[in-house]
Amino acid sequence: MTLRLHDTLARQVRDFVPLTPGEVLMYQCGATVQSAPHVGHIRSGVVFDLLSRWLTASGYRVVLCRNVTDIDDKILARAEAEERPWWAVAAFYERAFQDAYNVLGCAPPTVEPRATGHVTQMVELMQRLIERGHAYESDGDVYFDVRSFADYGALSRQHIDDLRPAADSGADPRKRDPRDFALWKSTKSPDEPSWPTPWGPGRPGWHLECSAMATTYLGPQFDIHGGGLDLVFPHHENEMAQSRAAGDGFANYWLHNAWVTTAGEKMSKSLGNSLVVSEVLTKVRPVELRWYLIAAHYRSNLEFSDAAMAEAAAGYRRVEGFVTRAAARIDAEDVSVDLLPPEFVDAMNDDLSVPAALAILHEHVTTGNTLIAAGDDVGLQANLAQVRAMLDILGVDPLSTPWNAGGTNDEALATALDSLVSAELAARQLARANKDFAAADEIRDRISQAGITIEDSADGSRWSLAGDA
Numbered sequence: 001m002t003l004r005l006h007d008t009l010a011r012q013v014r015d016f017v018p019l020t021p022g023e024v025l026m027y028q029c030g031a032t033v034q035s036a037p038h039v040g041h042i043r044s045g046v047v048f049d050l051l052s053r054w055l056t057a058s059g060y061r062v063v064l065c066r067n068v069t070d071i072d073d074k075i076l077a078r079a080e081a082e083e084r085p086w087w088a089v090a091a092f093y094e095r096a097f098q099d100a101y102n103v104l105g106c107a108p109p110t111v112e113p114r115a116t117g118h119v120t121q122m123v124e125l126m127q128r129l130i131e132r133g134h135a136y137e138s139d140g141d142v143y144f145d146v147r148s149f150a151d152y153g154a155l156s157r158q159h160i161d162d163l164r165p166a167a168d169s170g171a172d173p174r175k176r177d178p179r180d181f182a183l184w185k186s187t188k189s190p191d192e193p194s195w196p197t198p199w200g201p202g203r204p205g206w207h208l209e210c211s212a213m214a215t216t217y218l219g220p221q222f223d224i225h226g227g228g229l230d231l232v233f234p235h236h237e238n239e240m241a242q243s244r245a246a247g248d249g250f251a252n253y254w255l256h257n258a259w260v261t262t263a264g265e266k267m268s269k270s271l272g273n274s275l276v277v278s279e280v281l282t283k284v285r286p287v288e289l290r291w292y293l294i295a296a297h298y299r300s301n302l303e304f305s306d307a308a309m310a311e312a313a314a315g316y317r318r319v320e321g322f323v324t325r326a327a328a329r330i331d332a333e334d335v336s337v338d339l340l341p342p343e344f345v346d347a348m349n350d351d352l353s354v355p356a357a358l359a360i361l362h363e364h365v366t367t368g369n370t371l372i373a374a375g376d377d378v379g380l381q382a383n384l385a386q387v388r389a390m391l392d393i394l395g396v397d398p399l400s401t402p403w404n405a406g407g408t409n410d411e412a413l414a415t416a417l418d419s420l421v422s423a424e425l426a427a428r429q430l431a432r433a434n435k436d437f438a439a440a441d442e443i444r445d446r447i448s449q450a451g452i453t454i455e456d457s458a459d460g461s462r463w464s465l466a467g468d469a
Contacts, residue, residue, distance in 0.1 A: 001345070001346045001349045001350070002015050002016070002349065003015070003016040003054075003055075003058060003349045004016060004349060004350060004351055005224075005253055005255060005351055005352075006255065006299060006351050007253045007254055007255070008155060008232060008236075008254040008255065008256050009154065009155050009240075009253075009254045011157070013351050014253070016253065018060065018223050019221060019222070019223055019252065022059065022060060022061060023060060023061045023062075023063070024055050024060045024061070024062045024063070024223050024224065025063050025065075025218040025219070025222035025223045025224070026048070026051075026052070026055075026062065026063065026064050026065070026218075026222070026223060026224040026225075026226065027064075027065045027066075027067075027210070027213075027214040027218055027222060027224070027225045027226070027251070028044070028045075028048045028064065028065070028066040028067075028109070028225075028226045028227060029044075029066075029067065029210060029225075029226070029227035029228075029231055029235070029236075030045075030066040030067045030068050030069070030097075030112070031068060031069065031093075031094070031097045032069040032072050032074060032075070032206075033068060033069065033070055033075065033089075033090050033091075033092075033093035033094040033096075033097060034072060034074040034075045034077075034078050034089065034090075034093060035074075035078065035093060036093065036096050036276045036277070036278065037093075037096055037097045037100045037276070037277050038275050038276050038277065039260050039275050039277060039280060039289075039293070039304060040228075040259060040260040041097070041100075041277075042100050042101070042104060042277055042293070043228075043257060043260050043293050043302065044226070044227060044228045044257050045066075045100075045101050045104070045106050046104055046106060046290060046293045046294060046395075047226075047257040047293075047294070047298045047352075048064070048066075048226050048255075048257075049101075049105075049106040049107060049395065050294055050298075050352065050354070050393075050394065050395065051224075051226070051255070051352060052064050052107065053107075053393055053394075053395060054348050054352065054393060057337045057340075057393055058349075062110070063110045063111075063217075063218065064109040064110050064111075065109060065110060065111050065112075065113065065213065065214060065217045065218055066109040066111075066112050067112070067113055067114070067115065067209065067210060067213050067214075068094055068097075068112060068113070068114045068115065069115050069206065069209060070087075070090040070091075070094060070114045070115055070116050071086070071090070071115050071116050071193060071203055071204065072206060075089055075090050076192070076193075086193055087193075094114075096278075100277045100278075102402075103277075103281070103286045103402075104277075104286050104289060104290045104293075105286070105287065105290055105395045105396070105402055105403070106395075111217050113213045113216070113217065115204060115209040115213070118209070118212050118213050118216060119195045119197075119204065121212040121213070121215075121216050122183075122184075122204050122208050122209065122212040123197050123198070124212075125208065125211060125212050125215075125242070125246055126142050126183050126184060126197075126208070127198075128246045128247070129144065129183070129242060129245060129246050130142070132245060132246065132247070133145075133148055134148045134149060134242070134245040134246070135183055135242075136176065137199045138174040138175070139174055139186065140186030140187075140199055140200040140201075140202060141174065141182060141184060141185055141186050141199075141202070142182070142183040142184035142199055143174075143175055143176070143180040143181065143182055143183060144180055144181050144182075144183055144207075144238065144241065144242050144245075145176060145177070145180055146160060146177060146179050146180055146181070146241065147160065147176075147177055147179075148245070149241045149244070149245045151241070151244070152237070152241050153237065154237075154240075155232060155233070155236055155237045155240050155254065156232050156233035156237050158233065158237075160179065163179050164179075181205065181207060181234065181238055182205040183204070183205050183207070183208045183242070184197060184199065184202050184203075184204060184205060184208070185202050185203055185204075185205060186199070186200055186201070186202040187200070187201045187202050187203070206235065207234070207235055207238035207239055207242065208242065210235070210239050211239050211242050211243045211246075211248075211250075214239075214243075214250070214251075215243065215248055215250075220247075220248040220249055220250070221248065221249030221250060221251075221252070222250070222251060222252070223251070223252050223253060224251065224252070224253045224254075224255055225239075225250070225251030225253070225254050225255070226254075226255040226256065226257075227256060227257075228256060228257055228259070229256045229257065229258050229259060230259065231256070232256060236254065236256075240254075256299070257298040257299065258298065258299050258300055258301045258302070259301050259302070260293075260301075260302045260303075260304050261301050261302065261303050261304065262275070262303070262304050262305070275304060277289075280309070283306070283309065283310075284309055284310075284313045285313070287316065287320075287396055287398070287403045288309075288312065288313035288316050288317075289309070290395060290396055291312055291313070291315070291316040291394075291396050292308070292309055292312035292313070294354050294394055294395075294396075295312060295315075295354060295355070295358060296354070296355065297351075297352070297353060297354060297355055298352055298354070299351075316396065318365070319361070319362075319365055319387075319391070320398045321464050322365045322368050322369055322372075322387070323384065323387060323388065323391070323397070323398050323399060324398065325372060325462075325464075326368055326372060326380055326383070326384040326387075327384065327399060329372065329377055329380065330377050330380055330381050330384065331381075332384065332388070332399055333381075333385055335385075335388050335389050335392040335397065335400065336385070336389060337389060337392075337393070338389075339385045339386050339389040340386070340389050340390060340393070341360055341364070341386055341390070343360045344357050344360045344361070344390050344393075347359075347360060348393065354394070357390065357394075360390070361387065361390045361391070364383060364386055364387050364390070365387060367383055368380060368383040368384060368387060371383055388400075425447075425454070425461050425463065428440045428443040428444060428461070429461065431443065447463070452464070
């Protein structure tokens with residue numbers, strides 16, 4: 001089955017055909033680093049990490065460019081509120097985002113450019129737009145003339161006369177049309193950060209940054225442009241308009257992941273309902289949060305709640321428990337994409353249908369548990385290899401980095417716990433042999449209260465942490 005992806009511009013799922021055979025050039029809109037990342041922010045990073053993994057497994061060489069917006073009105077406002085330099089605010093929260101991506105197992109992008117490092121390219125892009133009649137200078141500001149570009153509104157399927165004025169302008173008399181958006185903002189105070197341009201000192205508009213950085217690293221035309229659904233308008237609409245007006249083909253496919261919602265509303269700072277990643281990770285492990293974020297289809301809204309998160313974590317622990325038990329019985333071979341079940345491959349090729357892929361995974365885990373019970377280690381060897389291959393694509397294989405990177409203290413703790421529980425199980429077995437069932441039940445209750453589950457079988461008793469079985 002050919003890989004098919006939903007293209008927002010076409011409003012349909014299309015066969016994916018890269019510009020260059022064997023290579024995929026992809027741009028992901030990264031963070032505006034003005035506050036700590038919440039789960040809604042990070043979903044996009046996890047989704048496009050998953051896409052990158054699948055493209056790589058499918059034989060493509062992937063070049064992923066994920067930008068950092070490190071100059072923005074929101075950053076300046078945060079800097080003023082915190083009484084520290086704007087660049088210190090940007091650097092602090094950029095590290096917070098990188099930590100969140102890393103802890104959730106997202107591979108680093110091929111390149112991660114910052115907006116402040118690409119002002120030269122932005123100036124060149126504005127000059128091209130002015131020369132082509134699509135932009136104009138006004139009192140040191142530079143604006144994009146939306147009516148000069150016939151396809152403006154195509155991405156978001158809106159007619160220009162139905163649009164509200166750009167949020168950064170209102171009824172600005174310096175504009176030809178109130179819907180024109182700022183490419184460059186002139187300095188209003190000597191205390192503001194600024195860069196020199198032919199039109200005077202100032203700083204870039206948000207939309208201009210991404211067009212300049214995308215084409216700098218991926219060329220005038222590339223395969224995929226991605227980001228959250230909230231970016232379709234105005235950000236991606238404006239990116240596409242200014243890039244194509246300048247003569248660049250820009251993105252061939254536009255992919256957008258849906259929102260993380262709480263109480264039915266998009267998770268955002270303005271609504272006051274955001275859940276900061278670092279806080280969520282005090283309740284669940286990073287791998288469990290990643291599992292939760294990928295389990296729903298990327299184009300479906302994800303309703304966040306503690307109950308839903310706990311349910312997802314328990315589901316992952318059941319899969320993890322099988323892998324751990326199976327690996328204890330047989331050698332866990334290296335993961336290979338050649339071992340992926342065809343049904344899993346078809347699901348992933350169908351616009352990254354992770355829910356369908358997880359159904360295949362769960363079927364294999366159920367089969368694997370049956371093989372363990374039957375003592376069929378030969379069949380288990382092949383089954384475990386397939387399960388791990390699927391988990392590796394999803395980025396949640398418990399035997400792979402970073403999830404297996406426990407330190408010496410973790411290993412010592414696991415050894416000590418196993419020794420203590422094994423002693424309790426031996427005492428319980430002795431009590432049962434002596435027909436002292438009250439003592440045996442007391443031991444079982446004591447173990448259960450410690451968060452440990454016991455499973456009895458013909459081969460003896462085994463234990464696992466509650467939720468892992």
